[in-house]
């Protein structure tokens with residue numbers, strides 16, 4: 001038996017997770033994986049119930065699970081909460097508590113959606129990028145941090161910090177990933193200005209010695225942000241820190257047509273969480289409009305990385321291709337004026353496509 005902890009979270013979280021759960025249940029039944037799924041609270045939903053965005057019981061549930069699925073957290077309802085009590089802190093503490101330092105965010109082009117990308121089809125056609133984002137360090141977690149009043153003036157401060165071990169372990173993940181792909185790794189930093197990322201560049205260069213078959217390049221983050229729009233097909237694996245990875249992966253999602261298409265795996269030693277890269281989308285929450293495919297593709301990543309079910313991962317990915325082939329579109333990936341379907345119908349269509357026999 002494999003234990004799966006599910007945290008739907010806030011906003012569109014419960015809607016996209018319900019759709020992904022249907023897919024997971026269908027696979028579980030067909031493949032006899034023997035999954036045992038338990039639901040827990042994180043984010044705003046947890047704050048409402050317990051005044052803590054990550055209650056101890058939720059962390060425990062995640063620690064005992066073989067894998068975790070997370071929808072999304074946050075929303076305007078909790079915006080005025082102090083920083084440490086915001087829903088997002090629940091997610092960050094969950095990632096840290098499970099030591100999920102490697103966040104893999106694949107930006108893969110679906111040929112059916114070439115028209116949905118704001119970029120010209122010839123620019124994105126050959127895009128296949130894996131963003132490897134460090135997830136438990138950087139300015140997100142550095143101390144000291146805070147808000148204070150100095151000489152009558154309000155001041156906010158955070159600390160960007162990486163030690164060499166943190167950089168080395170994520171670099172190894174990225175090099176190994178590159179070995180299984182096109183063997184090109186671009187490490188993104190701001191080494192011209194920031195000490196942390198100067199160390200980043202040094203350590204990544206040292207780690208490269210262990211991977212002579214991988215071609216390493218370095219790029220400043222401002223240039224990388226520009227190159228992702230100018231010529232995105234030049235990238236294979238993009239290795240970067242927590243904050244740059246957050247921003248660049250949202251940017252990369254647009255190459256695919258929508259942030260609603262980008263799944264992710266957050267991996268540690270023997271632990272893993274699967275989460276779409278997008279947020280709780282308060283503007284469309286509760287309206288059956290959200291695209292559940294990023295979450296469904298995250299389930300495919302879970303089948304691959306945590307459940308040893310590669311064949312079923314491929315079947316889920318093929319089912320997503322099939323619904324796109326059928327022309328089924330949620331609003332975010334539909335051409336202007338074209339018919340759209342809702343979150344529930346998209347989830348059901350993927351389940352149907354799973355059962356489809358050629």
Ligand SMILES: NC(=O)c1ccc[n+]([C@@H]2O[C@H](COP(=O)([O-])OP(=O)(O)OC[C@H]3O[C@@H](n4cnc5c(N)ncnc54)[C@H](O)[C@@H]3O)[C@@H](O)[C@H]2O)c1
Nearest residue numbers: 072073074075260277278279280281282283284290291332
């Ligand atoms: N992993 C997470 O839980 C996570 C990630 C990002 C943001 N957030 C939180 O979510 C809240 C909203 O943040 P935001 O608006 O900056 O980012 P967002 O990703 O929630 O939404 C940005 C835009 O993308 C759209 N969008 C996002 N996911 C979509 C989907 N599946 N289908 C269709 N459209 C989709 C939204 O409607 C919105 O217009 C904030 O509280 C933020 O902190 C959480």
Ligand SMILES: CC(C)[C@H](C(=O)O)[C@@H](O)C(=O)O
Nearest residue numbers: 074088091092246277278279
């Ligand atoms: C909600 C927030 C903490 C989170 C992050 O910055 O990591 C989100 O933007 C993401 O990309 O998963």
Ligand SMILES: [Mg+2]
Nearest residue numbers: 246247250277
């Ligand atoms: Mg983000």
